[in-house]
Amino acid sequence: MDEFELIRRFFERDADMPGVVVGIGDDGAVLTPEPTMQQIQVVDTLVEGVHFPPDTSPADIAYRAVIVNLSDIAAMGGCPRWMTLALTLSDSSENWVESFSSGLFEAADKYDVALVGGDTTSGPIVTVTVTITGEVETGAALLRSGAKTGDGIFVTGTLGDAAAGLKLLQRGESDDFLVRRFLRPTPCISAGRALVGKASAAIDVSDGLVGDLNKLLAASSVGGEIDIDKLPLSESLRERFAAEEQQYLALCGGDDYELCFTAPQNAVDGITGITEIGRVNDSTGLICRQNGDIVEVDDSGYRHFQ
Numbered sequence: 001m002d003e004f005e006l007i008r009r010f011f012e013r014d015a016d017m018p019g020v021v022v023g024i025g026d027d028g029a030v031l032t033p034e035p036t037m038q039q040i041q042v043v044d045t046l047v048e049g050v051h052f053p054p055d056t057s058p059a060d061i062a063y064r065a066v067i068v069n070l071s072d073i074a075a076m077g078g079c080p081r082w083m084t085l086a087l088t089l090s091d092s093s094e095n096w097v098e099s100f101s102s103g104l105f106e107a108a109d110k111y112d113v114a115l116v117g118g119d120t121t122s123g124p125i126v127t128v129t130v131t132i133t134g135e136v137e138t139g140a141a142l143l144r145s146g147a148k149t150g151d152g153i154f155v156t157g158t159l160g161d162a163a164a165g166l167k168l169l170q171r172g173e174s175d176d177f178l179v180r181r182f183l184r185p186t187p188c189i190s191a192g193r194a195l196v197g198k199a200s201a202a203i204d205v206s207d208g209l210v211g212d213l214n215k216l217l218a219a220s221s222v223g224g225e226i227d228i229d230k231l232p233l234s235e236s237l238r239e240r241f242a243a244e245e246q247q248y249l250a251l252c253g254g255d256d257y258e259l260c261f262t263a264p265q266n267a268v269d270g271i272t273g274i275t276e277i278g279r280v281n282d283s284t285g286l287i288c289r290q291n292g293d294i295v296e297v298d299d300s301g302y303r304h305f306q
């Protein structure tokens with residue numbers, strides 16, 4: 001199977017997707033943006049051995065490659081529209097590519113994003129780069145830099161589940177909910193859309209709450225305080241891990257792809273599935289408290305080139 005045969009069989013689809021004038025097959029895609037919207041452009045790369053172990057199911061790799069990008073679109077308050085895929089393959093067996101393609105389109109179909117182009121190469125290890133273009137109402141994108149003193153600090157969903165799921169996998173144990181939270185994360189697209197015009201700042205929690213909230217606070221030139229006892233924890237996490245480990249996973253565990261955001265008092269009343277965990281202040285950095293005491297949280301998040 002050569003490159004062109006592979007693209008035709010596994011990536012080219014006849015689907016008539018909104019805004020796609022020319023999709024896969026020409027030198028470039030031709031897209032029609034909505035006139036009143038601005039575009040959000042995101043890209044993320046997954047490298048074998050760095051972001052996933054070599055024996056990961058190709059469907060799971062592809063699914064994750066789409067979701068990590070969708071999560072960035074969600075954190076900007078955007079609506080996903082179009083994506084491209086740059087794929088470096090070490091194994092171009094039909095089974096591998098077929099499984100990869102099924103995971104890719106499972107995620108794409110679920111969140112209404114059209115694959116409109118890409119690049120296919122062979123190389124020593126699998127590398128997957130996805131770019132997604134989203135749209136948001138002009139001037140309304142959620143930025144990291146808008147938090148103001150006195151705003152509440154909130155998160156969507158529950159925290160620590162994905163890191164707990166990974167831990168269980170590494171120990172050879174299972175838990176359907178936690179493992180699924182790691183393998184098949186859910187991007188918070190509808191939450192992000194609901195926060196447009198309401199939240200003052202937002203970020204997606206990919207590296208862990210403490211690390212990511214610190215980035216938001218720094219970008220906004222403010223400080224913040226959170227109450228560890230207010231962190232939303234799933235029932236499965238509470239059942240499977242000791243209290244201290246639950247807290248550590250919720251504070252520092254990555255890969256949940258929930259949103260952490262700030263909003264003025266009452267601005268997000270009525271939005272369900274969110275929890276207020278703290279408050280923005282006029283200092284710098286993040287303080288974590290439990291029963292009033294300051295707790296030192298050792299979290300650097302995952303950093304490349306260290």
Ligand code: ADP
Pocket residue numbers: 007011023024025026027028085086087115116117118119120
């Ligand atoms: P070019 O040589 O002009 O860059 P290619 O021969 O690489 O074009 O690709 C042919 C067409 O197939 C292009 O429209 C390109 O966007 C698309 N394409 C290539 N690889 C992929 C892929 N992995 N997924 C989706 N579309 C792809």
Ligand code: MG
Pocket residue numbers: 026027
């Ligand atoms: Mg060309």
